[in-house]
Amino acid sequence: MSTAPAIIAVDWGTSSFRLWLMSNDGTVLAEHRSHEGMSEVAERGFETVLESHLKALSIPDSLPVVICGMAGSRQGWVETGYINTPADVTTIGENAVLVPGVARRTIIIPGLAVRSHNEPDVMRGEETQLLGAHLELPGGERYCMPGTHSKWVSMNGAMVTGFETFMTGELFATISARTILVHSTGGEGPVDAQDPAFLTGVRDGWTRPEKTTHHLFSIRAGQLLHGRGPDENRARLSGLLIGAELAGAGVRGGEQIGLVASGALQRLYHAALSECGVQVRDIDADVAVRRGLVDSWHSFSNLNGDLKRA
Amino acid sequence: MSTAPAIIAVDWGTSSFRLWLMSNDGTVLAEHRSHEGMSEVAERGFETVLESHLKALSIPDSLPVVICGMAGSRQGWVETGYINTPADVTTIGENAVLVPGVARRTIIIPGLAVRSHNEPDVMRGEETQLLGAHLELPGGERYCMPGTHSKWVSMNGAMVTGFETFMTGELFATISARTILVHSTGGEGPVDAQDPAFLTGVRDGWTRPEKTTHHLFSIRAGQLLHGRGPDENRARLSGLLIGAELAGAGVRGGEQIGLVASGALQRLYHAALSECGVQVRDIDADVAVRRGLVDSWHSFSNLNGDLKRA
Numbered sequence: 031m032s033t034a035p036a037i038i039a040v041d042w043g044t045s046s047f048r049l050w051l052m053s054n055d056g057t058v059l060a061e062h063r064s065h066e067g068m069s070e071v072a073e074r075g076f077e078t079v080l081e082s083h084l085k086a087l088s089i090p091d092s093l094p095v096v097i098c099g100m101a102g103s104r105q106g107w108v109e110t111g112y113i114n115t116p117a118d119v120t121t122i123g124e125n126a127v128l129v130p131g132v133a134r135r136t137i138i139i140p141g142l143a144v145r146s147h148n149e150p151d152v153m154r155g156e157e158t159q160l161l162g163a164h165l166e167l168p169g170g171e172r173y174c175m176p177g178t179h180s181k182w183v184s185m186n187g188a189m190v191t192g193f194e195t196f197m198t199g200e201l202f203a204t205i206s207a208r209t210i211l212v213h214s215t216g217g218e219g220p221v222d223a224q225d226p227a228f229l230t231g232v233r234d235g236w237t238r239p240e241k242t243t244h245h246l247f248s249i250r251a252g253q254l255l256h257g258r259g260p261d262e263n264r265a266r267l268s269g270l271l272i273g274a275e276l277a278g279a280g281v282r283g284g285e286q287i288g289l290v291a292s293g294a295l296q297r298l299y300h301a302a303l304s305e306c307g308v309q310v311r312d313i314d315a316d317v318a319v320r321r322g323l324v325d326s327w328h329s330f331s332n333l334n335g336d337l338k339r340a
Numbered sequence: 341m342s343t344a345p346a347i348i349a350v351d352w353g354t355s356s357f358r359l360w361l362m363s364n365d366g367t368v369l370a371e372h373r374s375h376e377g378m379s380e381v382a383e384r385g386f387e388t389v390l391e392s393h394l395k396a397l398s399i400p401d402s403l404p405v406v407i408c409g410m411a412g413s414r415q416g417w418v419e420t421g422y423i424n425t426p427a428d429v430t431t432i433g434e435n436a437v438l439v440p441g442v443a444r445r446t447i448i449i450p451g452l453a454v455r456s457h458n459e460p461d462v463m464r465g466e467e468t469q470l471l472g473a474h475l476e477l478p479g480g481e482r483y484c485m486p487g488t489h490s491k492w493v494s495m496n497g498a499m500v501t502g503f504e505t506f507m508t509g510e511l512f513a514t515i516s517a518r519t520i521l522v523h524s525t526g527g528e529g530p531v532d533a534q535d536p537a538f539l540t541g542v543r544d545g546w547t548r549p550e551k552t553t554h555h556l557f558s559i560r561a562g563q564l565l566h567g568r569g570p571d572e573n574r575a576r577l578s579g580l581l582i583g584a585e586l587a588g589a590g591v592r593g594g595e596q597i598g599l600v601a602s603g604a605l606q607r608l609y610h611a612a613l614s615e616c617g618v619q620v621r622d623i624d625a626d627v628a629v630r631r632g633l634v635d636s637w638h639s640f641s642n643l644n645g646d647l648k649r650a
Contacts, residue, residue, distance in 0.1 A: 112565075143565055148544075149554070150561040179520075179557055195557040200519050208518050209510050210489075234458075240549035240587040244459070247489055247505040251460040254414075255422075255453055277550040 033057045038084065038093050039323035042101035043155055044068045049083055051093075056324050060087050068100045076107040077132050084134075094135040096126070096327040098158035098319065102138040112143030112152060119161045120188045122322075123329030137330055139323075144192060151195050156181045161325060162318030163290045164188060167311055170288040174279070175315070176272075176299045178203075182279040196275040199295075202268055205246065214253040215264040220294045223301035227262040231269020232276070232302045239277035245270050272302045283307025291315050343367045348394065348403050349633035352411035353465060354378045359393055361403075366634050370397050378410045386417040387442050394444075404445040406436070406637040408468035408629065412448040422453035422462060429471045430498045432632075433639030447640050449633075454502060461505050466491045471635060472628030473600045474498060477621055480598040484589070485625070486582075486609045488513075492589040506585040509605075512578055515556065524563040525574040530604045533611035537572040541579020542586070542612045549587035555580050582612045593617025601625050 033053040041048045045067035051060035062083055071079045080095065102110035110127045126137040141154035156175050160183055163173055175181040178199040184191045206215040221228055234245060249266055252258040281287070287308050289299055292315040303310045343363040351358045355377035361370040372393055381389045390405065412420035420437045436447040451464035466485050470493055473483055485491040488509040494501045516525040531538055544555055559576055562568040591597070597618050599609055602625040613620045 144561075145565055147566075149558045150565045151558060152561045152564055194554045195561070196553045197519065197557045198553060201515075201553060201556075204514055204518050205511075208514050209507065239552075240584065242549075242552070242588070243506045243508060243511060243581070243585060244504045244588050246511075247507045248459045248461060251454075251462045251505070254462055255455055255460045256457075271553070274550065275553060278552070278554050 033059070035059055035089070035093060037324055037327050038089060038095040039320055039327075040080070040095060040097040040099075040101075041155060041158070041319050041323070042068070042097050042099040042106075044100045047079075047083070049087075050320055050323075051087065051089060052320065052324050054324075054328075056321060058320065060089075062087060068103075068106060076101065080136075081134075091134060094137070094327060094331075096123075096137050096139070096323045096330070098139040098323060098326075099155035102127070102140060103154055106138075108138055110138045110140040112141040112154075113157075115142055115144050115190050115192055117142055117190050118188050119157065119164055119185070119190050120325075120329070122157050122161055123326030124333050126326060126330045128334075137327070139326055142190060142193070149194070151193060153181050153193060153195065155319075156183075157190075158322035158326060159290055159315055159318045160190070160322070162320065162322035163288055163313045165321055165325060166313050166318060167288060170286070170311065172285070173288040173290055173313075174299060174303070175290045176295045180275055194279065196278055198271050198275045202271050205271075206264060206267060209246075210250055211246065211263070211267065214250050214258075214260065215267055216260045217264065219261070219264075221265045221268045221298060223297040225262070225265040228265040228269040228298070229301065229305050231266040232273040232305050233269075235270040235273020236276045236281070236306055237273075239274040242270055242274045268298065269302070272298060276302060276306055281306050281308060285309070286311060288313055290318050343369070345369055345399070345403060347634055347637050348399060348405040349630055349637075350390070350405060350407040350409075350411075351465060351468070351629050351633070352378070352407050352409040352416075354410045357389075357393070359397075360630055360633075361397065361399060362630065362634050364634075364638075366631060368630065370399075372397060378413075378416060386411065390446075391444075401444060404447070404637060404641075406433075406447050406449070406633045406640070408449040408633060408636075409465035412437070412450060413464055416448075418448055420448050420450040422451040422464075423467075425452055425454050425500050425502055427452055427500050428498050429467065429474055429495070429500050430635075430639070432467050432471055433636030434643050436636060436640045438644075447637070449636055452500060452503070459504070461503060463491050463503060463505065465629075466493075467500075468632035468636060469600055469625055469628045470500070470632070472630065472632035473598055473623045475631055475635060476623050476628060477598060480596070480621060482595070483598040483600055483623075484609060484613070485600045486605045490585055504589065506588055508581050508585045512581050515581075516574060516577060519556075520560055521556065521573070521577065524560050524568075524570065525577055526570045527574065529571070529574075531575045531578045531608060533607040535572070535575040538575040538579040538608070539611065539615050541576040542583040542615050543579075545580040545583020546586045546591070546616055547583075549584040552580055552584045578608065579612070582608060586612060586616055591616050591618060595619070596621060598623055600628050 129136040144151040183193040346364040439446040454461040493503040
């Protein structure tokens with residue numbers, strides 16, 4: 031292991047592109063972010079966009095690229111499919127797909143799927159974060175990965191025994207911008223995780239999730255009848271939706287949960303889980319995804335020695 | 341009582357205008373509908389829009405107008421406020437507000453409010469439907485009034501003891517058009533109330549409302565993994581949201597509920613309530629609102645005899 035440039039790690043999602051130049055031992059040597067997510071690259075092509083970023087950072091052609099996220103979806107660069115659960119999360123690298131017809135060695139990591147009849151589910155990108163989280167803090171049995179589509183994962187050792195997605199982040203954005211609540215929750219500032227309206231919302235959502243769509247309208251009524259302002263209302267809306275997610279995930283006081291998150295979401299979910307009496311183990315989402323990407327490259331190249339020597 | 345033209349009854353909502361020419365005994369003599377809801381009349385003015393409709397129907401200047409709905413809101417024609425619950429629903433006509441400065445005698449009915457600290461709520465327009473429903477089928481203790489914002493009302497005789505609003509209709513429209521589910525629930529056809537996907541959704545939403553935001557994402561996953569089509573997905577989405585509303589309203593098998601609805605919504609909610617073992621008493625929403633408007637006019641004019649003779 032050394033700190034020489036060795037691997038290009040990329041998280042390529044629907045609306046964002048994050049690239050890190052990594053050493054074999056996981057040191058970050060350079061970083062680059064842009065908004066050229068999936069939806070932006072359709073015209074220019076994935077390889078063109080990727081190489082323009084690598085050229086800007088003067089990264090040599092010899093280094094391989096490992097990618098997770100929506101680049102592996104049907105509408106992405108190369109479709110990588112899904113590994114069915116139960117699945118050993120340490121095998122996602124071995125199952126990565128080599129992108130054909132490009133000069134640079136480039137692999138994309140597959141997603142995970144729950145092929146249940148009644149409650150099918152998928153993840154793509156979070157499996158790599160999950161691998162990193164598992165390597166950072168082994169032994170966790172439950173992980174919460176908040177976001178546009180929050181993922182709740184159950185594990186037994188390295189085995190992913192199941193997971194559930196909650197549309198919390200997307201519902202918050204859509205309900206606050208596209209329903210009658212736009213008049214009550216205006217503004218775009220981040221919600222304060224210590225705002226009493228947020229914490230009360232969490233508790234109401236967690237203890238009475240069946241009332242959620244009523245509690246939402248009640249925010250509007252609270253503006254009309256009690257003159258409640260947009261910051262308080264946004265905080266309550268966020269709390270209600272996160273609280274309902276915690277109820278849906280079956281969160282109970284006293285249990286231990288690994289929270290894979292960073293920034294504002296980390297603060298909100300840490301506060302929400304603590305409000306419900308959970309022992310939170312924090313794992314930085316950026317650290318986790320980088321570690322998952324680097325580990326996946328090692329797994330892939332160990333299995334495909336000829337490629338490594340090529 | 342006679343069948344001569346006597347009262348102009350108007351339900352003036354945010355996005356629709358419905359007018360009926362009524363006799364004193366409640367016979368419908370003429371009907372007119374348009375999309376000139378509240379949001380359309382700001383420029384032309386309420387009186388101008390109303391008189392243009394009345395002129396088109398050759399309705400004499402001497403007839404009074406009774407209006408319910410958003411025309412009585414702060415952004416409406418004249419703000420009529422809210423009567424606080426508990427409230428006798430038969431008093432809404434006595435509390436109607438005479439519109440000042442217009443040639444034609446015109447009254448607007450107030451809304452109802454729950455001024456609770458934790459769960460405030462309001463209705464405007466539905467109180468008139470509720471009065472009509474109470475007069476059509478007295479003795480009901482629970483009424484469901486589905487719509488963009490569904491209202492669930494508890495009554496003791498004519499007393500409204502409380503109510504709760506659920507944002508079901510607006511959430512269905514917004515989630516199917518403005519979230520990732522747009523790819524899975526495309527199309528705009530009405531949902532079939534006998535579709536097994538609708539009824540299964542109702543049952544899942546009713547029995548496990550805390551899972552709703554997970555079940556929503558699962559619709560997307562069902563498309564990706566099982567190839568489920570837009571009609572089935574729309575039906576399930578509708579069922580899940582209505583089922584969660586029923587759970588939030590505390591619906592139990594065997595109870596009796598008055599369903600104030602018409603058209604496609606009546607079919608969906610009747611099927612959903614029946615699926616949960618409820619004894620449904622159907623009350624047509626149009627019949628109810630007309631009866632509530634006519635009765636409110638009689639209450640108002642009995643109390644204000646001088647106006648009646650003016």
